Amino acid sequence: RGRPTSLHHKSALFSCPKELNRHENWSLSPEEFEIWDRLYRLKENDGVKEPILPRTQFETLGNLEETSKSEEEAVHKLSLSEWSIWQSRPFPTSMVDHSDRCHHFISVMDMIEVMRQEQGDCSYELELQPHLRIEDVNVQRSKSGSSVTSSA
Amino acid sequence: CGAVLQRLRAAVHYTAGCLCQGVAEDKGVLFSKQTVAAISEITFRQCGMSAWHAKRSTITSEDVKLLARRSNSLLKYITQKSEELASSNMEQKEKK
Numbered sequence: 001r002g003r004p005t006s007l008h009h010k011s012a013l014f015s016c017p018k019e020l021n022r023h024e025n026w027s028l029s030p031e032e033f034e035i036w037d038r039l040y041r042l043k044e045n046d047g048v049k050e051p052i053l054p055r056t057q058f059e060t061l062g063n064l065e066e067t068s069k070s071e072e073e074a075v076h077k078l079s080l081s082e083w084s085i086w087q088s089r090p091f092p093t094s095m096v097d098h099s100d101r102c103h104h105f106i107s108v109m110d111m112i113e114v115m116r117q118e119q120g121d122c123s124y125e126l127e128l129q130p131h132l133r134i135e136d137v138n139v140q141r142s143k144s145g146s147s148v149t150s151s152a
Numbered sequence: 153c154g155a156v157l158q159r160l161r162a163a164v165h166y167t168a169g170c171l172c173q174g175v176a177e178d179k180g181v182l183f184s185k186q187t188v189a190a191i192s193e194i195t196f197r198q199c200g201m202s203a204w205h206a207k208r209s210t211i212t213s214e215d216v217k218l219l220a221r222r223s224n225s226l227l228k229y230i231t232q233k234s235e236e237l238a239s240s241n242m243e244q245k246e247k248k
Binding site: 062104107108112115118120121122124 | 166170225
């Protein structure tokens, strides 16, 4: 689209020392605004939809969060599941290590990937069944057998 | 230690199965065994770890509310449950 590469973007924003003195406000200086407007700001003729993050929604609770705008077609909702098959191994890091929670996520994605090949019986269930102690669980409703689901 | 973890996993898996069954009946869908297994493993991993890492010895209901701070609807739900629990505890004490 005739725009400079991202490398130029960086140099434009971060390497103008003579502007630094004036940069004491929270907002952009006129020079910074000009750079932002020219290099980064999404405009109609860019042909790119504005990126937005999906809002939290709780299926099982009343929703207090704002309902999203009706003009959602005009935006690009950033997806956290579109590339799920990439997520069963750690992605590279730069300065921030993966958190424990992130590693748990990766492990579960890997487990799902392994189970994807399974037909019917579930190896996870078979592995855990001998460890179940009935005093650990709340048995209220009577169930036929230990299996509560049917296979895929 | 491994055996204890597997026992906990098994209990979580069983309970996850019961809860999924409730949702399945509610929504008129079926959960595959693999889906229940994955939900159960996610639940297992979402628990314990943070509790074991907590430095304070006594975790209070305020700490629990803090876990829900990111979502208004979740925070409201947890706060409401916490109040219900507190008032029913009060009643119990008064009876004694």
